[in-house]
Amino acid sequence: MTRRTFLERVKAERTVWVDGELVQDVTHHPAFEGTIKTIDKLLQKQYVESTKELLTYHTEGVRAHLSFLIPENKVDLKRKRVAYQHWADDTFGVMSRLSEYTRSIITGWYANRDVLDKKRPGFAEKIAHYYRKSLENDWLSTVAGHDPQRDRATKQTHDALLHITDRNEDGIFVSGAKMIATAAPYVDEILINSYHKRTEKERAYAHVFFVPVTAKGLNIVCRESFASQDKTNHPLSSRYDEMDAVLIFDHVFIPWERVLACEDPEFSWVLRIEPCSALLSQHQTVARLVSKLESVAAIANELAEASGATAFLHVKQKLAEVIMQKESIYALLNASEHESTMYEGVCLPDKDYLATARNLGTKYYPRSLEIIQQVGAGGLLQTPSKIEELFGPIAHLLKEPYKGTKMSAEERTKLIKLAWDLIGNSLGSRHELYERFYSGDPVRTFAGQYHSYQDKKSLVDFAYQAIRREE
Ligand SMILES: Cc1cc2nc3c(=O)[nH]c(=O)nc-3n(C[C@H](O)[C@H](O)[C@H](O)COP(=O)(O)OP(=O)(O)OC[C@H]3O[C@@H](n4cnc5c(N)ncnc54)[C@H](O)[C@@H]3O)c2cc1C
Numbered sequence: 001m002t003r004r005t006f007l008e009r010v011k012a013e014r015t016v017w018v019d020g021e022l023v024q025d026v027t028h029h030p031a032f033e034g035t036i037k038t039i040d041k042l043l044q045k046q047y048v049e050s051t052k053e054l055l056t057y058h059t060e061g062v063r064a065h066l067s068f069l070i071p072e073n074k075v076d077l078k079r080k081r082v083a084y085q086h087w088a089d090d091t092f093g094v095m096s097r098l099s100e101y102t103r104s105i106i107t108g109w110y111a112n113r114d115v116l117d118k119k120r121p122g123f124a125e126k127i128a129h130y131y132r133k134s135l136e137n138d139w140l141s142t143v144a145g146h147d148p149q150r151d152r153a154t155k156q157t158h159d160a161l162l163h164i165t166d167r168n169e170d171g172i173f174v175s176g177a178k179m180i181a182t183a184a185p186y187v188d189e190i191l192i193n194s195y196h197k198r199t200e201k202e203r204a205y206a207h208v209f210f211v212p213v214t215a216k217g218l219n220i221v222c223r224e225s226f227a228s229q230d231k232t233n234h235p236l237s238s239r240y241d242e243m244d245a246v247l248i249f250d251h252v253f254i255p256w257e258r259v260l261a262c263e264d265p266e267f268s269w270v271l272r273i274e275p276c277s278a279l280l281s282q283h284q285t286v287a288r289l290v291s292k293l294e295s296v297a298a299i300a301n302e303l304a305e306a307s308g309a310t311a312f313l314h315v316k317q318k319l320a321e322v323i324m325q326k327e328s329i330y331a332l333l334n335a336s337e338h339e340s341t342m343y344e345g346v347c348l349p350d351k352d353y354l355a356t357a358r359n360l361g362t363k364y365y366p367r368s369l370e371i372i373q374q375v376g377a378g379g380l381l382q383t384p385s386k387i388e389e390l391f392g393p394i395a396h397l398l399k400e401p402y403k404g405t406k407m408s409a410e411e412r413t414k415l416i417k418l419a420w421d422l423i424g425n426s427l428g429s430r431h432e433l434y435e436r437f438y439s440g441d442p443v444r445t446f447a448g449q450y451h452s453y454q455d456k457k458s459l460v461d462f463a464y465q466a467i468r469r470e471e
Contacts, residue, residue, distance in 0.1 A: 003138055006043050009188055010036060014213045016185040016220045016245075026186050031225035034238045036186050042087050042098060043138070055083045064135045067100040067284065070111045071347040077283070077337045084287040093292025094240045094422075094431060096438065097183035100284045102141040102191050106131055108277025109260075111346045116274065120267050126257055130210060139188040144181035144247055145195030147205065161205045162192065162249060164263065171255040172262060174207070177248050184220045184245040187213060192247075193272060195440065198265035206268040208261040209254050219248040226426040232387050235414075236421035244430070276346050282354040285439060286333045289361045292435075293326040296368045299419050304375045306404030306412050318371045325364040332357040355449045362442040365435035369423045376419060383416045 007027065016023040018031050026032045045051040046065060056063045057079075066083035069076060087098050109116065110131035117124035134141065147161050162176035181190055190211050198206040211218060227241040228234035261267040271277070300322050301310075309315045336349035336357070373380070382402065384390060390398055390409050402409035422428050439445060 003136070006040055006138070006140065007036075010186050012214050014185070014220065015218060016222065018222045018225060023185070030229055031222065031227050031241070031243060032186055034227055034229070034231075035241055035243070038091065038095070038239045039098065039140070039186070042090060045086075046138075051086065054086055059135070062136055065100070065103070065138065067103040068107050068131070068135045070107060071280070071340075072345070073347050074337055074340055077340055077347055077349060080280075081283065081287045081333065081337065084284050085291060088288040088291035089294075091240055091291075092236065092295040092422075093288055093290070094236055094295075094427075095242055096285070096288055096434065097142050097187075097242050099140040099142070099183075099187065101281050102143045102189075103134065104281035104284050105143065105191065105277040106134055106141070108274060108280045108346075109271065112274060112276045112344050115344060116270070119270055120261070120264075123260060126260060129257065134189070137188070140183075140186075141189040141191060141210075142181050142183045142187050143191040143193065144178040144184070145193045146179050148177045148179055148246065155199070155202060157201065157204065162207065163204050164207075165251055171253055172209075172259060173251050173253055174249045175251050176205075177246055179246045180244045181220070181247050182242050182244045184213060184247060185222060185243050189213065190247065194265075194268045195272065197269050197272075200265065203263050203265055206261065206263055206265040207259070208268050208271050209259045211252065211254060211258070215252050215254075217250040217252040219250060220245045221248055224426075226430060230386075233417050234421055234425075235418050237425065237427040241427055275343055275348060275351075279348045279351055279354060282351075282358060282439075283333075283336065283349045286329060286336070286354055286357045286361075289357065289435075290326065290330050290333060293322070293329055293361075293364065293368065296365075296372065296422065297322040297326050299415070299422060300368070300372050300375055302415055303372065303379065303419055306407050306415060307376075307379050308405045309375055315375050318375055322368050322371050325360075325368055329357050329361065329364070332360075352449075352453065352455075355445075355452070358439045359442065359446055359449055362436050362439070362445075366432055369428070369432055372419060372423050376416075380416060380419060380424065383413045383420075387413050387417065 011025060011027055016026055018029065023029045027036050046055050046063070055065060057066055057069050066080045069080055071077045071080060084100055109127050113124035113127050133139070150156070150158065150160055159175070160177055162174055162178050164172050165175045166173040178192055184190055190213060192211060193208045194206055213220065222243050222245045225241065225243070226237050228237040231238040261271060301319055304310045304315050304319060310319070332353045336353035339350040339353065340347050384398065387410065390402065390413060399409045402413055404412040407415070422431070436442065
């Protein structure tokens with residue numbers, strides 16, 4: 001079987017808007033060029049002898065990325081995690097939509113298709129077909145599950161929300177908006193779902209379907225680009241700016257074979273909380289978070305080393321904190337695999353450990369950025385505007401003041417530029433927002449963890465035993 005390459009596919013016509021202009025070719029647009037090159041390099045690793053086994057597995061005549069593997073035991077789970085971490089480590093953990101997340105949802109639904117088919121006959125056939133197509137074509141995908149922020153409190157019904165405008169025996173036509181679809185401009189496919197439980201009043205907006213980014217009438221409206229063309233001075237934003245977009249559907253046709261739930265609040269919610277898809281996708285997000293926290297810990301440590309601040313007790317305490325963050329999430333990831341359980345023949349990581357890791361992540365990341373600011377202080381701005389100035393007309397005057405304790409002026413300036421890309425500039429701010437919210441509104445995800453904690457009964461029993469103890 002010959003697959004079309006990512007670069008061939010991404011050139012296909014799509015309606016992407018940036019700065020009010022329709023992008024002709026995303027591969028040659030400054031907002032996407034660097035990121036697309038990065039993704040292409042990561043995908044190529046699937047074919048290179050030294051990394052092929054690490055990233056892919058053999059299934060029915062094709063090699064597929066391990067995000068498609070249905071884990072049957074702990075070894076499979078670990079194998080999947082190692083594949084996720086390889087790409088995440090390669091990109092400092094700042095790329096979160098390399099498709100493994102959405103692929104894990106698809107894989108989970110496929111793995112549990114017989115159970116789901118009993119609730120909505122025909123589901124199994126649809127998901128089996130889509131899963132196989134995704135896997136065989138190595139489709140890249142993202143997900144958009146939220147309505148635009150029009151009115152969160154009263155949940156008004158209006159035409160800005162994604163709704164059906166027409167239907168026939170072949171499929172449905174939809175109009176309205178969905179957000180946020182990170183990576184939408186350059187993936188192949190988008191999963192549209194309902195992140196929150198729909199009420200009966202919201203029936204008209206309760207859909208789950210797959211749409212190709214090339215669909216006629218699908219407008220992908222991008223935020224301002226944070227991508228830089230300058231790799232030397234902006235090591236992260238020149239390579240890894242994952243674009244966030246709002247999707248505006250204008251009478252887009254979706255064939256029935258791609259529609260999993262249509263004006264169906266009950267089944268939309270069944271799919272949203274289905275254990276295989278939920279836990280396999282969360283497993284990926286926690287693996288990626290470990291890489292990001294490790295990058296932050298490394299940068300914080302090097303910044304403090306470079307200025308000699310590691311000599312101070314409170315700086316050591318702060319550096320220990322970022323190390324503890326990374327170690328805690330890593331330990332939770334390991335624990336989730338170690339205490340995995342079998343569900344319908346699928347080996348699933350433990351839900352409480354994953355939820356703990358994800359919820360802690362929303363607190364850890366902003367705190368880790370605060371620590372970088374505290375240990376880096378004014379040194380974060382102790383750089384010439386461009387590294388090249390260290391070799392310019394006043395180079396001889398700059399070499400000493402810009403040096404680190406054990407670093408040349410050039411090395412230290414590179415380190416500070418890296419740190420600034422992570423915490424200081426637009427990309428850095430976007431990442432802080434991302435880590436706070438990507439897995440949902442933390443107010444509700446914390447409450448969700450409380451509600452789903454099954455051991456609550458043993459906590460209650462323990463408390464009652466303690467207060468009733470007579471001796
Ligand atoms: C950088 C970035 C990338 C993202 N990428 C994706 C993506 O690729 N795919 C995707 O599907 N989503 C994505 N998201 C969206 C993300 O999942 C949501 O931002 C998150 O779930 C919060 O929802 P919201 O932004 O609609 O905020 P809202 O739900 O509108 O919340 C806004 C504020 O109101 C409060 N609030 C609102 N409703 C309630 C309520 N019922 N009870 C209590 N408090 C409430 C919240 O606590 C919060 O303080 C991304 C978000 C960011 C920031």
